[in-house]
Amino acid sequence: MVALKAQEIDRFLAHPPEGVSLVLIYGPDTGLVSERAQKLVAQATADNDDPFSLVKLDAADISADPTRLIDEALTIPLFGGRRVVWVKDGGSKNLAPAVDPLLKQSGEMALIVIEAGDLKKGTGLRKRFESDKKAVAIPCYADGVRDVERLIEEEVRHFGLTISREARQALQEHLGADRLASRGEIRKLCLYAYGKERIETGDVDAVIGDASAFVVDELVDAVATGDLETIDHGIERLEETGQKPDIIANNALRHFQLLHRLRGLYDKGAPAAQIVNQCSPPIFFRRRDTVAREIGLWNREDLEKAIDRLGQTVREARLNQNLGPALVSDVFLTLGRVSRARRGRR
Structure with missing residues (x-):
């Protein structure tokens, strides 16, 4: 089965077909991957008390x-119902030898849900799932403007609040790179404004402005431009605000993936400033000049290496929470030095 379309995913997660036994949830937005896997597993086990x-x-x-x-997929449940096998971090290892026998099974088996990161089209697990009729692949890309709007509306309504148009616009500028991080920021804002009827711009500035996405963006831009002094203190500042190292690294990963896409347009002759101004979703206006400089500093080959390093760091930081700050600091300083060297040559 090919990868599900965006409009099909919510329906599938709410009512997974009984005939589906293998589900791959993958993509660069690891927060969204995790959230969708949790929804699917919760729905599949909702009526099972075992x-x-x-x-x-x-x-x-x-x-x-x-x-x-x-072995787990074919194990018969002691108390009836259907087993669910949930596999984490599926993109970091070669799971083909384990998955191939499942694709050949014709009888009943457990529901296998595999979480993975950003998988290339036509390779590995993604190729196997998208080309098999019994399997389903669910892609998870960064939220667009409409996705962020729905997320804000969903959380604000849950807390019994409304939000002004100006506050909504201010909030949107800080969200979208990672679904779990975005949801966490909105919930923090709602808790701050709880007891009011409506969230205003001042609430967004008080809760989000300095303590979350803007500070993350400032740190990521320091990495991409070679500002080693800001990198040195940035991780400590963000830890004080409660940001997790793996979330910070994932924001950097998303930004370098964006730079890779924009650099492709730059190499075709488009001016960097024009590329940034026409970017969708829009880049916060205060960052546009900086991002335009970053496009000129990093070539596609170096960006691909940076993306690979950041992807590894995100996985390692999630598996080793105690080492997270050290892992993220190391990769940020390494990439910052690369950027500073490129800047010196120019």
Whole structure:
């Protein structure tokens, strides 16, 4: 089955077809990957009271023992119902030896849900799932303007609040790179404004302005422009605001993926300033000159290497929470030095 379209995904998560046994949830927005996997697993286990019906595995466990996955998939539940096997971090290991036998199964088996990162089209797990009729692939890309609007409306309504048009616009400028991070910021704002009837721009400035996305953007821009002094203190500042290192690294990953796309247009002859001004979703106006400089500093080959390093750091920081700050600081300083060297040559 090909990857589901955006309008099909919510329906599938709310009512997963019984005939589907293999689901791959992948994409660069790791927060959205996690959120959709949680929704699917919750829906699939909603009517099952058996505490052993849900099995959580890490990709490393399966990679070490490929037969583990099919053993779990074919295990008959003791108390009836359907088992669900939830695999985390599926993009970091080669799971093909474990998945291939499942694709050949014709009988009934557990629902297998695999989380993965940004997978290239036509390769690995993504190719296997998109070309098999029994499997479903669900892509998770960064939220667009309409997605962010729906997310804001959903959370604000949940707290019994409304939000002014100006406050909504101010809030949107800080959201979209990571679904879980965006949802967390909106909930923090709603808690701050709880007891009021409407969220105003002042509430957004008080809660979001200095403590979240803008500070993350400032740090990411420091990495992309080689501002080593800002990088040095940036991680500490963000930790004080409660930001997790893996979320910070994921924001940097999304930005470097954006630069890779914009650099492609730049290499075709489009002026950097024009590219930035026409970017969708729009780049915050205070950052546009900086992003335009970044496009000129980084070539596509270096951006691909940076994206690979950042992707590895996001995974490692999530698996090793205690080492997260050190891991993120190391990769940020490394990329900052690369950028400073490029800037010196220019």
